[in-house]
Amino acid sequence: MPKNPIRLEANSRFERLDFANESLISLFDHLHFSRSGHGLAGELSLAFLSDSELASIHADFLGDSTPTDVITFPGEASDGLVGEICVSVERAEMEALARNELFERELTLYLVHGWLHLVGFDDMEDADRLLMREAEQESMGAIEKAGLIPNFRLAPKSLDE
Numbered sequence: 001m002p003k004n005p006i007r008l009e010a011n012s013r014f015e016r017l018d019f020a021n022e023s024l025i026s027l028f029d030h031l032h033f034s035r036s037g038h039g040l041a042g043e044l045s046l047a048f049l050s051d052s053e054l055a056s057i058h059a060d061f062l063g064d065s066t067p068t069d070v071i072t073f074p075g076e077a078s079d080g081l082v083g084e085i086c087v088s089v090e091r092a093e094m095e096a097l098a099r100n101e102l103f104e105r106e107l108t109l110y111l112v113h114g115w116l117h118l119v120g121f122d123d124m125e126d127a128d129r130l131l132m133r134e135a136e137q138e139s140m141g142a143i144e145k146a147g148l149i150p151n152f153r154l155a156p157k158s159l160d161e
Helices: 021-034 051-062 089-098 103-118 126-145
Strands: 006-012 042-049 070-074 081-088
Touching: 006 021, 021 103, 021 126, 042 051, 051 070, 051 081, 051 089, 070 103, 081 089, 081 103, 089 103, 103 126
Parallel strands: 006 042, 042 081
Antiparallel strands: 070 081
């Protein structure tokens, strides 16, 4: 397999989250090669944030102060930037509990969703949202089949949380 031209930079501002960078690299290698023709190369930044941090970004850049699960910023290819995917670890934790889903799968879904935005999917209109959901299901199925769900782990909440 050729070398993936995307370099990952993963930053966690969510203290309870633990993961191995290698598992993220494997995930994004798979995503990169599973949808050819996108031409993305350069640095991809992943930011793991709290609900309040992502809501603040949501307000600052999209004019909506409500909490959300993922926000994607496309990069400038001329600057060697693929983009940035910002995810709320808290939102993934809450949604996983509410839907009886595995936390690591929910957080991976947010990363997949962000990646799909970078390769051209949109979810603003109903028809586009349907295509996005189908691409998410297809991607998640392939990721699970290949055993590539990253090893995201959460430390227990402290008593002051």
